[in-house]
Amino acid sequence: MHAFLGRLAADPGLRADFEALCDFGGRVQGTPATEAAFAWALGRMREIGPAVNEPVPYQGWTARRSAVSLPDGVALPHVPLFGSAPTGPEGVTLDVLDLGRGAPDDVAAAGEAVRGKAVLLGHEYPFAPWTIHRRFKLAAAAEAGAAACLMVQPEPGIGPVSGGANGLAVPCFGIGIEVARRIAGRRVHLALEAEAGPATSPTLVLDLPGGGEGRVVLSSHLDGHPLGESAMDNATGVVAALALARAVAPSLAECRRGLTVCIFGAEEWALSGSKTWLAEMDPARRGRFRFNLNLDSIAGHPRLTALTSGFPALGPFVRRAAEAIGAEVAIHLPFMRNSDHANFADHGIPALRLIAGFDAPEGVLRHLLTGADTRAVVPPGELKAAALTAAAILWASLTAGDEELSSFGASRGAGT
The missing domain is CATH 3.40.630.10 (Zn peptidases)
Incomplete structure (x- = not known):
């Protein structure tokens, strides 16, 4: 040795x-x-x-265009999450609901208020016994009827957070805390043109x-x-x-x-x-x-x-x-x-x-x-x-x- x-x-x-x-x-x-x-x-x-x-084969995904913006057209920093569903070329304009940590219990507690909204879910430190992984939060929100999900990176000055949505049937984006504070309780325009298909790794x-x-x-x-x-x-x-x-x-x-x-x-x-x-x-x-x-x-x-x-x-x-x-x-x-x-x-x-x-x-x-x-x-x-x-x-x-x-x-x- x-x-x-x-x-x-x-x-x-x-x-x-x-x-x-x-x-x-x-x-x-x-x-x-x-x-x-x-x-x-x-x-x-x-x-x-x-x-x-x-x-080996895997299910690939490519984002062609994405946008997160205020209704007046002001663009906001973001990144689309891998595997997200597209919005269509015109995008969607949605009310934003802040779910805090965004744990499945938080989603359940919000009840019907989640339906049709763009929901804010907290990104958290991924390597700890207490961590609730992003996939569980996204899945709970989608099952509750959310129209879009935005993962919020919580530390000022760092910007958006990336990650995977793993084929979730709603558009998903990563944003920073500054953007989350700006859009919470307001309306936001979201657009994502993306395509999935067979690929090789x-x-x-x-x-x-x-x-x-x-x-x-x-x-x-x-x-x-x-x-x-x-x-x-x-x-x-x-x-x-x-x-x-x-x-x-x-x-x-x-x-x-x-x-x-x-x-x-x-x-x-x-x-x-x-x-x-x-x-x-x-x-x-x-x-x-x-x-x-x-x-x-x-x-x-x-x-x-x-x-x-x-x-x-x-x-x-x-x-x-x-x-x-x-x-x-x-x-x-x-x-x-x-x-x-x-x-x-x-x-x-x-x-x-x-x-x-x-x-x-x-x-x-x-x-x-x-x-x-x-x-x-x-x-x-x-x-x-x-x-x-x-x-x-x-x-x-x-x-x-x-x-x-x-x-x-x-x-x-x-x-x-």
Whole structure:
């Protein structure tokens, strides 16, 4: 392990790759810039070994034109949410109802007042046990008869928030708190011309043999959002996965199992990329996957947490691995469907997401999905420390006994 960690600590490519990936911008799936970013990542993987692209289908969506404006025509800053239903070319003018946090209980309490309105729903810190995810708020509002939904980013000076509407049958937009205050209780004009249709997402795969037939899957997602540089979410995870693969490759022959590195797309589209890749895979190949370490938003706060997907034995395993290098990792056992690890867990493969800033809403990860998610908020030392902790977990999973690793899946409990 010491040689592996030494190579990783000395690797200048970690920060250089981070800067290069951020240069592609927000990396919205299906855009030319994102295709170029995937080509760049595939080239970096091929410097390590025989990487390939295994593309998968997903339901794509493209916004042609969008507008949020006052009835007198004054345009307001906004962003359409992925997968939103269009309004038609003329748009719609609606009364605006402020539902505060916008939890399903808030929607229910408003009763018939929701019907036919454009409703304001509060965006909240996405990584905490108390979080109510955007999809639940949007779904509740649509089911109650809302004619449109606007997710409100609550911090002044940051601007609108992005995200997915995941095929909801009403138009959905992200706005900032300043816009929300301006339109609450008034009328607003909304327009969205968009089209959905079959599309294809890259899945970059690098398979590196080890001392046995099994594989540890090291994963991250490259796609992001139109605002900022998608730096924390998830340039941090992609470049760490590349650095770990470079550093561990010379040592894999002494490991009990090999390494499969996966860089997914369409993660921001309801985890579609990894879901389809795993579902359409030959079961024999999938059966060789012993463990998934998913790196997603691993910098932005100095504290790391492993979301262990309801696998109780993973927590002690991760803590021991981190302690071996003097690091600490908090554990959150209940299953959270917020990144690609969830699709591995659905197939019974022990899986965790390593994330920074869990239950720390004061940290800069509160700016995910906004224009403030840029390279400037990721200190080099924080990214390197997170990569080294991930490396310790990776090494433990590559070298653990078969009996220990197989026991993780057998112990999955009610936390799912």
